[in-house]
Amino acid sequence: MKRLSVTRPTPCDVLVGETLLRDAGDLLRSALGKGARAVLLAAATVGKLWGERTEKSLAEAGLSVSRIDLPTPDKASVAQALNDAAPTEQDALIVLGGGSLLDAVGQAVKEGNNGGFCVYLPTTLSAMLDSAVGGTTGADPLPLPRAVLCDPCFLSTEPEAQRREGLARAIRYATLFDRTLFDPLYGEIDYPALIRRCLSIKLDFLSADPERTGSARLLDGGRILGAAANRAAGGELTPGEEIALGLAMSTRISRKNGFCRRDFLSDLTGLLTYHGLPHSALIPDEDVKGELSALSQDGTLELVLPRRLGECGVCKVRIGSLSGLLPA
Numbered sequence: 001m002k003r004l005s006v007t008r009p010t011p012c013d014v015l016v017g018e019t020l021l022r023d024a025g026d027l028l029r030s031a032l033g034k035g036a037r038a039v040l041l042a043a044a045t046v047g048k049l050w051g052e053r054t055e056k057s058l059a060e061a062g063l064s065v066s067r068i069d070l071p072t073p074d075k076a077s078v079a080q081a082l083n084d085a086a087p088t089e090q091d092a093l094i095v096l097g098g099g100s101l102l103d104a105v106g107q108a109v110k111e112g113n114n115g116g117f118c119v120y121l122p123t124t125l126s127a128m129l130d131s132a133v134g135g136t137t138g139a140d141p142l143p144l145p146r147a148v149l150c151d152p153c154f155l156s157t158e159p160e161a162q163r164r165e166g167l168a169r170a171i172r173y174a175t176l177f178d179r180t181l182f183d184p185l186y187g188e189i190d191y192p193a194l195i196r197r198c199l200s201i202k203l204d205f206l207s208a209d210p211e212r213t214g215s216a217r218l219l220d221g222g223r224i225l226g227a228a229a230n231r232a233a234g235g236e237l238t239p240g241e242e243i244a245l246g247l248a249m250s251t252r253i254s255r256k257n258g259f260c261r262r263d264f265l266s267d268l269t270g271l272l273t274y275h276g277l278p279h280s281a282l283i284p285d286e287d288v289k290g291e292l293s294a295l296s297q298d299g300t301l302e303l304v305l306p307r308r309l310g311e312c313g314v315c316k317v318r319i320g321s322l323s324g325l326l327p328a
Helices: 020-032 044-060 075-085 099-110 125-131 152-157 160-176 191-208 215-220 223-232 239-256 264-274 285-293
Strands: 002-006 012-016 037-043 064-070 092-097 117-122 147-150 300-308 311-318
Touching (some): 012 191, 037 044, 037 099, 044 064, 092 099, 099 125, 152 191, 160 300, 160 311, 215 311, 223 239, 239 264
Parallel strands (some): 037 064, 037 092
Antiparallel strands (some): 002 012, 300 311
16 A cells, blocks of 8 residues: 655545555544544445445444435535535545546535545546546636545446546656656556556645646646637547647647657657547647637747656747647
8 A cells, every 4th residue: 555645735645555445444443433423425326336345344444334325426416415414524524436526525615515534435547646636627726635545446347438538647647747657558557556656746746836826737738728629629528538639739739849859749649549549630720729719818828738758848839820739
């Protein structure tokens, strides 16, 4: 088991290991004491797969468990569930699910619902790498839970299409921050090692810049471009596809400006293709540039661009000069 942590803006322990689901109850009992109350909040689909095992881990450790399965894990249903369960600071709120549920809980807590001693058990790769630690709604950071338990066992039931969403995020970490992650994303992936390294990178940024107004903006590399492409496409892209296209577009911009070597783009597009992620689309440049122009008052934007594999920086670019963003 690997323990990571961040202290700003609030303390959060992040554990990565292959026995964390089994040990979740013992870990919480150590933090809260035997007989403490635990509210287990799960997305209904996840609850069918993992709810009983999670509930058993908590109960066997002497915790009093109340389980709520949400058919629709949105902000309104989460807020209602928290109001009904009314967890106190002495209670544990265990959140079992993917990014949609974790984001909804974060939003509800941010808007005043008491989340108690909040612990996330993310069940998808994208949630482990993104929503569970320092997730955002738009540009606004969501509050951190008290702890995150990332157990790769959950990935055994993750559908392939959903797994690709997480792999897009892993490719972003490899492309922008750590080149040693890149080649291991081919073949059989060591998920515990991948999760540990990606979260270590993210927590380092969040510790230095918890409000995500400075260096932590690099974590959103490709987001502005990918979101613009999605809007131009009528909102048909998944978040993972947005990330993939955003990375490809930012790399094309970087190459045309002489910031990165020419074969870097082929390395990136090769890895995206290997995982079934897009690097081009039938979206006209002018449509994407129109969406980008709506974000700028002077015709320029600051974008996160790769410099070389595993390194990136913020550069100001003129929107009107962009071309060849998404060649068919």
